[in-house]
Amino acid sequence: MHIPSEHVDSDSGRLLGGHCEHCQLSAYPAPPRCPSCLGPLAARPLAAEGKLYSYAMIHAGPRGRRLPYTVGYVDLPDGTRLFAHVAADDDTHLRTDMPVRLSLHPDGSGYRAIWTPSWPSAPNKEVADA
Amino acid sequence: MRDVVIVGADMTPFGKHLDRSVGALGAEAVLGALKDAGAERSQIDAVYSGNVTGGMLVGQRAVRDLGLGGIPVVNIENACSSSAAALREAYVAVGSGLHNTVVVLGVEKLTALGGGPLPLDDADHEVANGQMMPAIYAMRARRYLSEYGLSPTDLAAVAVKARRHGARNPYAYLRTETTVDDVLASRPIATPLTLFQCCPSGDGAAALVVTAAERAPTFEAPAVRIRASVLHSGEFRTGFRDMTSPDITVHSAQEAYEQAGIGPDDIDVIELHDAFTIAELLYYEALGLAERGRAAALLHSGATTFGGSTVVNPSGGLLAKGHPIGATGAAQAVEIVWQLRDQAEQRQVDGARLGLIHATGGGLSGVDHGACAVHILEAPRKQVARG
Structure with missing residues (x-):
């Protein structure tokens, strides 16, 4: 997934989300205003680790995309949910609720973002069910 | 709100209608629903038409050749709910007393897009x-x-x-x-x-005649109440x-x-x-x-x-x-x-x-x-x- 450079905090190397102090609401990408109180959002670095809520490997997709690719939703500890590309050659290694970590790779004018399972190889059953 | 009923219903088979325009498909369904109801065109006060990919004036393209004109024809896009939203608009219009009898149309020709998943808004x-x-x-x-x-x-x-x-x-x-x-x-x-x-996508059309319950006896088909x-x-x-x-x-x-x-x-x-x-x-x-x-x-x-x-x-x-x-x-x-x-x-x-x-x-x-x-x-x- 391509991330424009202004969406990344150069100090921490983390994604920048929008945060509403009043509503304690965070979102990525930051909407133009808080959808709850319509007030301004402040930029805030987001956690680079989260849990994979769900995922799907896409085998028949929009024209112009290399297939297959895997998408998912990642829930961060502060409650933000992100649409994500997930590193997976074979989605049988993935599980719902497994820990995933963000890596950002320089790519043209911005970054390529991909979430990778935090364990290096296929999880054992015990971990997957934990 | 007064009671609202459906007194006419018809549809085309769903599938590939490669040789027919979106207007022609819509017209077939509307004509079928009018016949089912035994409705005269002069009784139709408005048309609510649901469509997503057909471009401008789909409702007018469907009813023009049927001689339905000089009335409000409202085109509604609400994704997969487009013609269900049209039915609701019909319900509101008749229930409120604004209109007495209206036509609801839903029509789509997806084969015109060439297949594959539906294109969504890429600004999202x-x-x-x-x-x-x-x-x-x-x-x-x-x-x-x-x-x-x-x-x-x-x-x-x-x-x-x-x-x-x-x-x-x-x-x-x-x-x-x-x-x-x-x-x-x-x-x-x-x-x-x-x-x-x-689900397969394909082409097709469906139409309804919606009227006030008190007017239902004017029509031939039995009244299904909303x-x-x-x-x-x-x-x-x-x-x-x-x-x-x-x-x-x-x-x-x-x-x-x-x-x-x-x-x-x-x-x-x-x-x-x-x-x-x-x-x-x-x-x-x-x-x-x-x-x-x-x-x-x-x-x-x-x-x-x-x-x-x-x-x-x-x-x-x-x-x-x-x-x-x-x-x-x-x-x-x-x-x-x-x-x-x-x-x-x-x-x-x-x-x-x-x-x-x-x-x-x-x-x-x-x-x-x-x-x-x-x-x-x-x-x-x-x-x-x-x-």
């Missing part, structure tokens, strides 16, 4: 990064299977039922039965969903969302049951929005037919097929009948009208008195769906002979 962050409707439903499926310990076999059983029902429906796009093995062996689209678990008409948009959330409980459908259905003063147990027949197999299971729960996590058990019990307590998608649903998106809501209503008039022939649900229609869809990040419409219809007081 998720869509710009490869999101598509099959993937959204696949993620719902993955989460649901994992939360309740189910398997893709449970999903495949939905497609098997849909195709069995569709085989009885001359208006359905896919009219051959299938098996769990064949469903699972069809090519992967977005895992765990395979091709036979995704007991509830509800339309919701999706609610934006930036954080956690339970993808196994579609809140837009839960809220729309609750409001519809309240409007009608009934509950899910009172419903005899349902046409619901099974765009993908997982959708039917989630909607059993969202519509109150099953407790959370019990949808597959309900399906396997036979309660939602012919002979069961609430027959779901006797037409074959989107999975077998097809999903020319703008036509779907109106076509669901046509099927339920036929069911409630005891005219559905080999797919008739015996003694159906109350029917529910559910059309929802539209991919927009941060909301469950863009739109959802739920209608509840009631059979005419006196049954007519089987047509």
